[in-house]
Each structure stands twice: as C-alpha cells, then as structure tokens.
Amino acid sequence: MNYDKLFLATLPITMLEAAALLVLVVDLAFLRRASLALRNTSAVLLGLSGCVAGLWALLWAPAEKAVWGYSLPGSHELLLNNMFFSGAAQSGILLLTALTMLFLVGSSFTRHVGEYVAVVLMAAAGGLIISAAQDLLVIFIGLELLSLCLYILTAFQKSSARATEAALKYYLFGGMSAAFLLFGFSYFYGLGGSTNLAVIQSTIAHNGPSPMLYVAWVLVATGLGFKVAAVPFHLWAPDTYEGAPAPAVAFIASVSKVASFSLLLTLATNWIQASYCSMTANPHEGMMHGSMGSMDMSGGMAGCVCPPMRIPSQFVLVLVAMAALSMVIGNLAALAQTSVRRLLAYSAIAHAGYILVGIAYTSPDAVTYYALTYGLTSIGSFGVVSVVEQATGSDRLDSFLGLSKKNPLIASILLVLLLSLAGIPPLVGFWSKFNLFAAVLKLNAGVLPFALIAVAIAMSAVSLYYYLQVLKAAWVSPAADDRPVKAGVLNTLVLMVIALAVLALGCFPAALEGWIRSFYPMM
Numbered sequence: 001m002n003y004d005k006l007f008l009a010t011l012p013i014t015m016l017e018a019a020a021l022l023v024l025v026v027d028l029a030f031l032r033r034a035s036l037a038l039r040n041t042s043a044v045l046l047g048l049s050g051c052v053a054g055l056w057a058l059l060w061a062p063a064e065k066a067v068w069g070y071s072l073p074g075s076h077e078l079l080l081n082n083m084f085f086s087g088a089a090q091s092g093i094l095l096l097t098a099l100t101m102l103f104l105v106g107s108s109f110t111r112h113v114g115e116y117v118a119v120v121l122m123a124a125a126g127g128l129i130i131s132a133a134q135d136l137l138v139i140f141i142g143l144e145l146l147s148l149c150l151y152i153l154t155a156f157q158k159s160s161a162r163a164t165e166a167a168l169k170y171y172l173f174g175g176m177s178a179a180f181l182l183f184g185f186s187y188f189y190g191l192g193g194s195t196n197l198a199v200i201q202s203t204i205a206h207n208g209p210s211p212m213l214y215v216a217w218v219l220v221a222t223g224l225g226f227k228v229a230a231v232p233f234h235l236w237a238p239d240t241y242e243g244a245p246a247p248a249v250a251f252i253a254s255v256s257k258v259a260s261f262s263l264l265l266t267l268a269t270n271w272i273q274a275s276y277c278s279m280t281a282n283p284h285e286g287m288m289h290g291s292m293g294s295m296d297m298s299g300g301m302a303g304c305v306c307p308p309m310r311i312p313s314q315f316v317l318v319l320v321a322m323a324a325l326s327m328v329i330g331n332l333a334a335l336a337q338t339s340v341r342r343l344l345a346y347s348a349i350a351h352a353g354y355i356l357v358g359i360a361y362t363s364p365d366a367v368t369y370y371a372l373t374y375g376l377t378s379i380g381s382f383g384v385v386s387v388v389e390q391a392t393g394s395d396r397l398d399s400f401l402g403l404s405k406k407n408p409l410i411a412s413i414l415l416v417l418l419l420s421l422a423g424i425p426p427l428v429g430f431w432s433k434f435n436l437f438a439a440v441l442k443l444n445a446g447v448l449p450f451a452l453i454a455v456a457i458a459m460s461a462v463s464l465y466y467y468l469q470v471l472k473a474a475w476v477s478p479a480a481d482d483r484p485v486k487a488g489v490l491n492t493l494v495l496m497v498i499a500l501a502v503l504a505l506g507c508f509p510a511a512l513e514g515w516i517r518s519f520y521p522m523m
Contacts, residue, residue, distance in 0.1 A: 008057075011054075011057035011058075012054040012055070012057045012058045012090065012094070012128055013054075013125045013128050013129060014057075015050055015053040015054040015057050016050050016051070016054050016121045016122070016124055016125040016128070017121070017122065017125055018050065019046060019047060019049060019050020019051075019053065019054075019121055020050070020117075020118040020119075020121040020122050020125075021118075022046055022050075023043050023046045023047060023050075023114050023117045023118050023121070024114050024115070024118050026042060026043075026046060026114070027039055027042070027043055027113065027114025027115075028114055031114075036108065036111060036113070037106075039111075039113050039114065040104055040105050040106070040107070040113050041105060043104070043113045043114050043116070043117040044101050044102060044104050044105050044117065046117070047097075047098075047101045047117040047120065047121055048098050048101060048102075050121055051094045051095070051097050051098040051101075051121075051124070052098075054094050054124075054128075055091060055094045055095070058087065058090055058091060058094070059087075059091065086131050086132040086262060086266070086519075087132075087519040088368050088372070088515070088516045088519045089131040089132075089258055089259065089262035089368060089371070089372075090127075090128050090131050090132060092258050092368075092371070092372040092375065093124055093127045093128060093131065093255050093258055093259055094124065094128075096251075096254045096255045096258065096372075096375050096376065096379060097120065097121070097124040097251070097255055099250075099254075099376075099379050099494065099498070100120070100247055100250045100251040100254065100255065100379055101117060101120060101247070102490060102491075102494045103246065103247040103250060103383055103386060103491060103494070104116065104117070104247050105488065105490050105491070106488040106490065106491060107245070107246075107247065107386075107390075109156070109157045109160075109245045109246075110156050110157060110158070110245070112156070116153070116156055119149050119152050119153055119156075120149070120153065120251060122145060122149050123145070123146050123149030123150060123153065123251065123255070123256070124255060125145065126142045126143070126144075126145030126146030126147075126149060126259070127142075127146055127255055127256065127258070127259030128142075128259075129141065129142030129145065129146075130142035130143055130146065130259050130260070130262070130263045131258070131259045131262035131263060134196065134197045134198065134266070135195050135196055135197065136185045136188065136189060136195040136196075136197070136200075137195050139185075139263065140181070140182060140185060143178070143181070143227070143263075144178065146256060146259060147174050147178070147227075150170070150174075150248075150251075150252055150256060151167055151170055151171045151174065152167075153244065153245075153248035153251065153252070154166050154167040154170050154240055154243070154244040154248060154252070155167030155168075155244075156244075156245055156248060157244075157245045160243065162239075162242065162243035163243045163244055163245065164243075165239065165243060166236075166239040166240045166242065166243030166244055167240075167243075167244075169235075169236050169239050169240070170236045170239075170240050173226060173233070173235065173236040174226065174236075176226075177222070177223045177224075177225075177226030177227065177233065178223065179223075180219050180220075180222040180223040181219070181220060181222075181223025181224065182223075183219050184215075184216045184217070184218075184219030184220035184222075184223060185216075185220065187212055187213075187215060187216035187219065188200055188216050188220070190212070191203065191204060191207075191210070191212060191213060191216065192204065197266075197267075214315075217315055217318065218318055220267060221318045221319065221322070224260060224263065224264045224267070225322055227256070227260040227263075227264075228257060228260045228261060228264065228352045228355075228356075229345075229348060229349050229352055230322045230323075230325075230326045230349070230352045230353065230356060231322065231325035231326040231329045231330065231349060231353070232325065234326070234329075234330070234349045234352075237345045237346075237348060237349060238342045238345040238346065240252065240345070241253070241341050241342065241344060241345035241348070242339055242341045242342050242345065242395075246382055246383070246385060246386035246389065247386070249341070249382050250378065250379045250382040250383065250386075253344070253348055253375070253378040253379070253382060254374075254375030254376070254378050254379050255375065257348070257352070257371060257374070257375060258371045258372060258375050261355055261359070261367060261371045262368070262371070264359055265359050265362075265364055265367050265368075268315070268319065268359050268360070268362065269362050269364065316360050316361075316448075319356050319359060319360035320356075320357075320360050320448065320452060322353070322356055323353045323354075323356035323357045323360060323452065324353065324452065324455055325353070326349050326350060326352050326353030326356065327350050327353035327354065327455055327456055327459045328353075328455065328459060329349070330346045330347065330348075330349030330350030330351075330352070330353060330459075331346070331347075331350045331459040331462045331463050331466075332462065333346045333349075334346035334347055334350070334463070334466045335462070335465065335466050337466070338396050338397050338398075339395055339396055339397075340385050340388075340395045340396070340397060340399075340400065340470060341382075341385060341395045343466060343470070344378070344381055344382065344385070347421060347463065347466075347467075348378065350459060350463060351370075351374050351421075353456075353459075354370065354433065354436060354456055355367055355370050355371060355374075355436070357436065357437075357440060357449075357452050357453070357456060358370065358436045358439065358440060360452075361439070361440045361443055361449055363436065363439035363440060365435075365439070365513065365516055365517055366435045366436040366438075366439040366440075367436070368516050369431075369432055369435055369436075369512060369513060369516055370432040370433070370435070370436050372512070372516075373420075373428045373429065373431075373432045373502075373505065373512070374421075374429075374432065376428075376498060376501060376502065377417050377420050377421055377428070377429060377498075377502055378421075379498060380413065380417045380495055380498035380499060380502070381414075381417045381418065381421065383491065383494065383495050383498070384410055384413060384414045384417065384495060386491075387407075387410055387485065387487040387491060387495075388400060388403065388410075388485060391406075391483060391484065391485040391486060392483060392485070397469065397470065397473050398473070398480060400414075400470060400473040400474045401473050401474075401477045401478065401479050401480045402474075402477065402478055402479025402480070403473070403474035403475075403479075403485060404474055404475045405479055406479060406483075406484055406485040407484075407485040407486070407487065409492065409496070410485060410487055410492070410495070411474045411475060412499075413495045413496065413498075413499040414470070414471070414474055415471055415474075415475070416499045416502055416503060417498070417499060417502060418467040418470060418471055419467070419471075420502045420506070421463070421467060422460065422463055422464045422467045422468075423460050423463075423464075424464075425506065426503075426506045426507050427502055427503060427506040428501075428502050428503075428505040428506040428509065428512075429502075429506075430506060431505075431506060431509040433456070433460065435509075435513070437453045437456065437457075440452070440453060441453060
C-alpha cells in the first residue's frame, strides 16, 4: 500500500477533523468565560478555516490525479472513485457546510458552540467518506459517523421538547435503517467474497445475477431510502425538520442529502450495471464497468463492453416505486401544512423522488447537478425561516404575513428561493429539473421513464401551489401585527449571496454543469 497516496487522498477529511479538535480546544480552554457572541464568531471562523483547507486539499493540493482515480494500489480499505463525480459532491459538501455554519453567528439556541461546530465538521467528514468510498466497511463507517452526528445536531437545543422528540424518532428510525443496510451489505459480501465494490461488481458480472442479489439490493435501498427521506422511509423527516435548530436543519437538508445521494448513485450504477455486463477478464482483477465500457485499476480501457443503458426491471422497480411514492406523497402532504418547516420537509421528500428518477436511470451528472443546487436553495430557505422564526417566535404561515412590508429584502430572497424550488425559469431549480428529465428521456428506455417524468411534471405543478401559498402570505396578505422582522448583517449577506447564486446559476446553467463534468475527464 502506498501510504503517501492514501494520506493525500484522505487529506480533506483530515483537515476537517483537525479543525474540529482545534475548535474544541480553543472554545473550552481559552474562551470558556468569553461572551457568547465572541465564542460563536471564533468557532465559526475556525470551522470555515477547516472547510477552506479541506477544499484546498481536495482541489489544489499537489496530489497526483491517480489518487482520485479508480483505486489506490493495493488498498481494499479505501477506494476513491471519480467516475461518479465524487470530487464534485465532496466540493459541494465542503461549500454547503461552510454556508450552514455561518448561520450560527448571532444565534442563541445553545451555549455549547464549540461542540456544535465540532460535530458539524465531523458530520461533514462522514459525508466526504461516503461520497468517495468504494468499500462496504468504509461506507458503513462513514454513514454511522454522519448519522450519529446528525442525531446529536437534531437534539442540540436542550431546552426544546420538540427537538428532543425529533432526535429520538430520528435515532430509532436510523438504527433500523442501519440494520437493513448492514444486512444487505453482508449479502453483497457473500456474493462477491470481498468488501471492495470493484471486486463485488466484477464477480457479479462474471457469475450473473442471482435471487440473493435482488434481496441484497432491496435491503440496501431500504437503508439508504431512510437517509434520503424517500417514501415509505420518510416518517422521521417532518418532525426532525420542525424540531431541530434551524442551522442543523439546513445541514441535514443539504449536506447529508448530497452525500447520501452520491453514495446511492455509486451503488446503483456499480451493481445495476454489474448484473448485466458480460466480463472477459478475471473477476478478481478489479475491473470497473460502466456504460462506456470497463476500466481497469489504472484507468485504461479493457476488453469488456457493456450493453446499452437498459437497467434490469428487478432493480429499477425498487427505485421507481420509491421515486413515484416520494413525488406524489411528498407534494400532496405539503399542501396540508401550516408550518413552513414541515412544508419544506415534505418538499424535500418530493425532491428526493425527483433525484431517485435520475438514479434509477443512471444520470450521474444530472443527479449531482440537482443535489448540489437543491442543497444550496434549501440552505437559503431555512435561513429565511430562521430569520422569521427569531422575529415572531413561530414558523407558521401566519408568521410570514406582510413580510414584504416588514423586510422587503428577506421577502425578495424568499421569492427567489421558493420559485427556484418550484422549478420556475430562469432560476437554477428549473435547469436542475430540465437536465434531469432530459437525461432520463434521452435514454429511450421504454414507457416507464416517460410515465415517471409525466408524474414528476404534474407534481411540480402541485408544488407550485404550496410555494405560492407562502409567497402569498409574504407579499399579498396584510401583516397581522407590527412586530419587525430584522436579520443580522452577516445572515442577510449570506442569504443575498445564496439568492444571487441561484439566479446566476439559472442564467448561466452551463457553468455549473461544466464544472461537474470536469471531474470526469472521459465525458
């Protein structure tokens, strides 16, 4: 094993963990008796430094490109795969983590700010692991690190009974999902004789699919369906989004989703294609197969040619069922909500359904584009909800009445973000859906994808109704009281940057798409 390359490959994770330790030391050893504002600011600055250092290590550190290729020579503990845009997902995780931490400045939901930032950084490290790992054991370790940190973040506001209840539900559902996931992983280990995804894939391709493979895939899809809040594994999401502190909810809705969808895309693409890809080489040589052919450990093309992208029905039906149920139930349930937090939770469930359509038909660039832009928009949306909640003490629709008169800038930001979530041009949410739907339809894979896209478009129209309900309260309805809605300078600047980014990426969609594709030089 080349430990120098292994160190460079894990350097972004190391940066985050070092920053987490530094935050704890500074906050507990030097700033214990300082004011809450000073402790908040110092913890956030140190956390941001960790994210910047991690991003530098990921993109600009003097590491060989092969480190981010298909494997590290001789290593079955950690394989870093660039084929499925793990580099783009990891960059997005670091940027979104930095944005969520900025909302901690000026907040007062906890005095344990050092611990909070440290947990956020460790959760981000777990997200980096699962978005790039190519080994079952490493994936499970990364998932548990991310999940345990999310449970803690949900319950971080100790004075809130709703936060405690939400964290308990989240933890119980998470424990069950981890059991399903580990059980499915054990079947994959039995089928492949290894925890290495490349070896498992090539062995399955050599031996052909078996009933046990389908059982394993259903178990894994069940476990990961919980992580992305897809129906019918979504029951934790509304309570968690409603009860957790706003910065924590922004993190859960963005960073954890990007990491989980990146992992689900990797697993689906590996094992779906492995089932129907014939193999001409030794299955234990670690060949990587994809729609463009197979690729060996060094990145060279091998002699195996996969059939066109026709996903076996036994696999696709699991993802299609989850996608359709998530789109329909998520959007219809959101219609009945009076809490904006719960409305955004059901909206997140619906968006998970849209992304699952792309995963079912293996469109990695479109899925990554959608996940990153949705994460950015959801952070801004929860940032606005946090501002209104701090001013009025509630997140109900009534709290948004007359927002355009009380704070026109915040109301304008809310307008941009919600219309983007609804998919209205020229905002980035429109291009996210357009790219995803076009990538699926371009495959000509039969009637089913056309039906799914029709359902997705219809449910997008439904989503426009409940987003407009919030905007109606903010822009049309008169204010119910004279309480001002004020936001801190930093929070306002961050929200403005997010809204402008949503608008700019919508006007120039090719910029983000080209950046994502740059992580996969073969495209």
